[in-house]
């Protein structure tokens with residue numbers, strides 16, 4: 019046999035659009051140059067120099083930032099694994115896989131959602147003996163424990179049902195939401211009805227307990243596990259709670275057809291007020307240690323509790339990358355995209371991040387591998403435990419790794435508990451050289467970067483049937499808060515020991531280094547964006563032109579940059595599966611993120627750097643109230659709270675509206691002269707007004723609960739008017 023592409027476990031394809039991408043990139047970058055030249059050569063001699071410098075700085079930033087974004091568009095690659103070949107070669111010797119599901123708050127991450135995710139993970143098409151699912155509960159909630167206890171029972175019916183009928187997706191709630199009655203096979207319909215009833219019973223029982231907020235005494239006495247809560251005093255002060263609910267050593271861990279079930283473990287790590295718990299990173303590290311004792315799987319998959327598996331073949335697909343004889347040994351992690359179940363057609367909040375998912379991550383894969391972005395990522399355990407890369411290293415998958423101790427379950431539980439205690443990490447490298455890194459709001463990205471800096475590669479795996487589906491935030495304030503956390507975390511990485519600006523240089527591919535900078539420099543974008551959305555509009559009021567006249571040749575690069583960038587980004591957006599309206603919504607949400615989330619991220623990071631503020635992690639809510647959900651479906655923006663971010667956005671929108679109305683008045687009074695001298699500025703201001711239409715609606719027209727609260731409306735109008743008057747008075 020000759021060794022060739024045919025025999026490898028995966029294949030890599032290149033990008034067919036690369037010519038369009040590269041040509042547009044070069045021509046647009048050249049136009050940015052012309053803009054810089056124009057600014058340099060046309061410095062006003064009299065006053066107004068500072069404004070000009072500001073514009074120059076903003077345009078330098080935009081141009082250079084544009085250059086960075088092209089790094090992830092230069093060389094896209096697409097991966098396709100061959101699970102059949104994996105099966106042929108390794109079926110009897112597949113590695114053990116540990117799956118970590120993280121949850122942290124039963125109020126905003128409802129236990130019914132968590133159990134569906136857990137069930138979908140247990141139902142992967144994989145030898146169940148080799149699969150262990152861990153639920154980490156940072157809320158140490160009895161209700162969640164009760165729910166997972168019911169799962170250990172329901173799984174006995176659900177898993178064989180999934181296997182027999184090749185159910186997809188394997189999350190029962192999602193499966194029953196589809197129209198399953200199309201096939202009229204009688205035996206199937208009967209079994210469907212049975213399993214559905216069992217599911218609904220379970221759901222009802224969980225919901226009842228969740229409503230109560232605690233588990234009633236008569237239910238508690240049914241399982242020894244509840245006694246672990248006897249010493250519980252508060253969310254931030256309790257012992258480790260660890261229960262192995264299903265295990266192959268236990269004769270009860272069989273499904274109704276007598277097959278072994280995957281191992282199922284509940285863990286709430288110890289919490290003490292004097293120890294920082296380090297959010298999800300802390301939970302993951304406790305899981306890495308505990309699982310090493312219980313199952314010690316070679317591969318670790320982590321998902322957030324809302325991200326159920328939508329494709330039962332993903333696991334086998336991911337293994338093809340790790341186990342490929344030729345390239346597998348370089349790969350530290352395989353990241354799948356994060357898709358969302360609740361994204362509407364025109365994706366009002368840009369939740370799908372489709373261009374990042376369809377373009378940028380493929381580009382990152384073309385230069386060393388995508389970022390690790392938390393949920394939906396498969397890791398090689400050894401790498402997470404701190405193993406350094408070496409070209410000589412080859413894992414021998416053919417030897418079964420079975421160093422797990424053969425002790426009784428009770429003993430095993432006791433021994434493993436110690437690994438999840440607060441004190442365990444004291445004076446160790448956990449959180450630094452081992453496991454996920456601490457001290458950063460995006461523990462995932464910084465961890466992935468440090469792994470790549472050691473020479474490891476990663477792979478972006480986007481199977482045709484979506485791998486995972488989660489719940490995206492569905493109100494504007496929530497989206498803004500989530501992006502504040504992300505952009506803040508990314509900025510922390512820029513300032514950290516692992517900074518892509520210096521540390522990563524020479525350690526990772528230069529394209530990937532630039533790629534990381536795109537995200538790490540998200541938040542500083544707020545400054546040029548705010549400048550561009552305020553200053554030219556205010557100068558309109560004064561009738562001072564800051565851009566070339568329409569009759570000047572210098573007008574061309576400005577027009578080309580704006581039009582070219584927009585057309586290209588629309589092309590990319592449509593190519594990524596979006597709609598035109600979706601593209602317009604996307605532009606709006608990026609503007610909003612840049613002018614609010616990012617500004618607050620910069621401020622908070624600065625405060626943290628000088629020690630005035632602490633790291634926090636605002637968990638995204640995964641529940642929706644009925645009326646909010648209705649507006650979400652109709653794609654009506656939900657402003658409904660008086661957060662400073664919404665106030666800021668409303669103020670900016672009002673300011674642009676006043677300036678635009680001002681210039682309209684001038685045009686009517688003094689004729690069309692404005693059009694020639696200030697067309698660019700008028701259009702810019704007009705675009706801001708146009709893109710803010712939903713915000714004006716929320717301010718003035720809407721009556722529902724999601725509108726902009728009147729206190730915010732008053733504040734923003736006053737502030738915007740004040741700014742205009744002050745500006746006119748001072749200049």
Ligand SMILES: O=c1ccn([C@@H]2O[C@H](COP(=O)(O)OP(=O)(O)O[C@H]3O[C@H](CO)[C@@H](O)[C@H](O)[C@H]3O)[C@@H](O)[C@H]2O)c(=O)[nH]1
Nearest residue numbers: 120121122156297298301322323391392393459460637638
């Ligand atoms: O103290 C904590 C806080 C959070 N979580 C879990 O972390 C996950 C992510 O939280 P979420 O509020 O859903 O954040 P997202 O912004 O949606 O998550 C993305 O971004 C995070 C980093 O900001 C990553 O941790 C996630 O994996 C990634 O999916 C959830 O499962 C939480 O239960 C914990 O386990 N412990």
Ligand SMILES: [Mn+2]
Nearest residue numbers: 322324488638
């Ligand atoms: Mn989430």
